[in-house]
Amino acid sequence: MNIDIEEISKDFNSTFALHPVSLSIPSGTLVALLGPSGSGKTTLLRILGGLEFPTAGRVLFDASDATGLSVQVRRAGFVFQSYALFRHMTVFDNIAYGLRARPRKSRPQSGEITRRVTKLLELIKLPDIGARYPNQLSGGQRQRVALARALAIEPRMLLLDEPFGALDAKVRKELRQGLRDIHDTTGLTTVFVTHDQEEAMQLADLVVVMSMGRIEQVGKPDDIRARPKTPFVREFISA
Amino acid sequence: MISLPSPTGRAAQASRRPFRSATTEPLVIKWTLIGLCFSVLTVLLFAPLIAIFDEALRRGWAFALASLSEPDAQSAIRLTLLVAAITVPLNAIFGIAAAWAITKFDWRGKAWVITLIDLPFSISPVVAGLLFVLMFGSNTALGVWLVANGFPIVFAVPGILLATLFITFPFVARELIPVMLEQGRAEEEAALTLGASGWRTFVTVTLPNIRWALLYGVLLCNARAMGEFGAVAVVSGKIRGQTTTMPLMIEMFYNEYLSVAAFTMAGVLALLAFVTLTLKSVLEWRYADQLAATHRH
Numbered sequence: 001m002n003i004d005i006e007e008i009s010k011d012f013n014s015t016f017a018l019h020p021v022s023l024s025i026p027s028g029t030l031v032a033l034l035g036p037s038g039s040g041k042t043t044l045l046r047i048l049g050g051l052e053f054p055t056a057g058r059v060l061f062d063a064s065d066a067t068g069l070s071v072q073v074r075r076a077g078f079v080f081q082s083y084a085l086f087r088h089m090t091v092f093d094n095i096a097y098g099l100r101a102r103p104r105k106s107r108p109q110s111g112e113i114t115r116r117v118t119k120l121l122e123l124i125k126l127p128d129i130g131a132r133y134p135n136q137l138s139g140g141q142r143q144r145v146a147l148a149r150a151l152a153i154e155p156r157m158l159l160l161d162e163p164f165g166a167l168d169a170k171v172r173k174e175l176r177q178g179l180r181d182i183h184d185t186t187g188l189t190t191v192f193v194t195h196d197q198e199e200a201m202q203l204a205d206l207v208v209v210m211s212m213g214r215i216e217q218v219g220k221p222d223d224i225r226a227r228p229k230t231p232f233v234r235e236f237i238s239a
Numbered sequence: 240m241i242s243l244p245s246p247t248g249r250a251a252q253a254s255r256r257p258f259r260s261a262t263t264e265p266l267v268i269k270w271t272l273i274g275l276c277f278s279v280l281t282v283l284l285f286a287p288l289i290a291i292f293d294e295a296l297r298r299g300w301a302f303a304l305a306s307l308s309e310p311d312a313q314s315a316i317r318l319t320l321l322v323a324a325i326t327v328p329l330n331a332i333f334g335i336a337a338a339w340a341i342t343k344f345d346w347r348g349k350a351w352v353i354t355l356i357d358l359p360f361s362i363s364p365v366v367a368g369l370l371f372v373l374m375f376g377s378n379t380a381l382g383v384w385l386v387a388n389g390f391p392i393v394f395a396v397p398g399i400l401l402a403t404l405f406i407t408f409p410f411v412a413r414e415l416i417p418v419m420l421e422q423g424r425a426e427e428e429a430a431l432t433l434g435a436s437g438w439r440t441f442v443t444v445t446l447p448n449i450r451w452a453l454l455y456g457v458l459l460c461n462a463r464a465m466g467e468f469g470a471v472a473v474v475s476g477k478i479r480g481q482t483t484t485m486p487l488m489i490e491m492f493y494n495e496y497l498s499v500a501a502f503t504m505a506g507v508l509a510l511l512a513f514v515t516l517t518l519k520s521v522l523e524w525r526y527a528d529q530l531a532a533t534h535r536h
């Protein structure tokens with residue numbers, strides 16, 4: 001799905017989180033929103049997912065206006081920074097949640113739900129943990145379950161807020177490749193937030209560098225590395 | 240304890256005690272604390288409880304039970320159960336609504352409302368009762384009108400309900416607010432992104448996450464609803480057989496030197512508290528695995 005962001009701005013009671021920003025994301029791209037803390041990455045991601053509404057500007061999905069669409073209708077697979085797994089449900093029930101929440105006529109039969117959840121557990125390479133509770137998982141396992149839960153609703157796009165933020169370096173590397181693989185097999189337009197420039201450069205097709213509520217530069221990793229547009233970008237990617 | 244590295248036997252001995260965890264106290268302190276705790280419990284809790292039942296059963300079971308089957312006593316028990324049955328569910332709903340609004344949304348005047356929730360705790364129950372008398376009593380136009388239309392509030396059951404609602408309002412909200420603040424909004428947001436409606440999110444995510452705090456709040460609310468004395472004493476007018484709840488009945492019996500009746504009624508009230516506590520323990524034991532799973536790691 002193509003995503004177009006047109007002159008989106010957001011202020012929280014007079015503090016500006018986003019100055020008008022514009023961005024076009026071609027269908028199937030893996031995009032990194034890169035920037036220091038407080039630069040507006042999460043705000044932009046939440047606006048895409050429908051968890052926050054812009055003060056001004058428009059969001060277009062495949063060229064049709066989606067600005068006012070509710071979070072449920074947008075069907076964005078969202079992976080939260082702290083994963084936000086339902087702590088009172090097993091991993092299986094977590095992943096099945098979105099399927100069971102569908103209106104009766106589009107809800108799959110329970111056998112079909114089991115089949116899909118099993119498949120997703122295989123996709124994230126954790127086939128045997130369906131009966132466990134989130135607090136019985138490691139951080140990396142939780143992250144993968146959160147990803148599977150987001151994928152279960154057959155999302156139109158994938159939005160991830162610092163998906164590897166809370167993990168150690170070795171696990172990060174593994175999961176990075178995991179995300180790349182899942183992106184390549186599903187072909188979903190994927191936006192992830194990070195403040196780690198190495199992660200953004202390695203993983204993304206398109207990197208969006210942000211600072212203080214503005215987009216400083218958009219480009220392929222190599223272009224950004226070779227031709228940083230502003231002093232901020234040069235400094236940030238060399239850090 | 241820091242011991243300098245030394246090859247002597249004493250240092251080796253001293254450092255051979257790593258099995259004691261940092262939070263373990265020496266035995267003397269441990270037993271002193273336990274003993275202290277027990278003496279306090281004995282003086283403040285067990286002794287009075289035993290005294291109640293001892294006094295109630297002084298003339299035997301039959302006599303005690305007979306005092307309960309008296310019409311006034313029966314009416315008091317029925318009224319107290321009725322008041323609890325109406326006010327506890329209502330305050331559970333109000334408490335959830337208040338805690339939900341306070342913790343999951345940002346709005347103007349929130350800090351002010353949080354303070355307001357505590358109001359029933361901070362003013363004397365007698366004053367609370369007087370408040371309702373002043374508002375709905377026969378000295379106001381509203382009160383006169385209500386009586387004329389056959390719906391008296393003061394010196395009638397509706398007044399008792401209002402006063403009890405007011406007094407027990409904070410219990411559920413107070414239990415829920417810290418739990419819901421700690422849990423944040425992320426799980427609810429996740430449910431919404433997965434396509435769940437607001438109501439479904441509330442039922443399948445919010446409620447299960449707060450159920451233990453809710454149960455606890457409801458039990459406290461129930462205990463107070465059945466035990467409230469001051470506010471109810473003022474609004475009820477203490478009409479025997481009509482507006483007399485169990486605590487009021489106990490006082491009446493006691494003032495009339497019917498000490499067996501008074502203590503038997505007190506025993507019943509204490510037993511009701513026991514039932515709720517036992518219920519809670521049973522539930523906690525039954526769902527121990529879920530409790531462990533829903534707690535933070």
Ligand SMILES: Nc1ncnc2c1ncn2[C@@H]1O[C@H](COP(=O)(O)OP(=O)(O)OP(=O)(O)O)[C@@H](O)[C@H]1O
Pocket residue numbers: 012015016017035036037038039040041042043044195
């Ligand atoms: N709910 C809110 N209320 C008020 N201000 C907010 C809110 N959410 C974000 N902000 C402000 O908006 C700005 C951008 O925040 P945002 O969370 O988008 O940054 P970020 O780039 O995700 O930072 P981080 O890397 O630390 O997560 C910050 O100055 C922040 O204080």
Ligand SMILES: [Mg+2]
Pocket residue numbers: 041042043161193
């Ligand atoms: Mg952020």
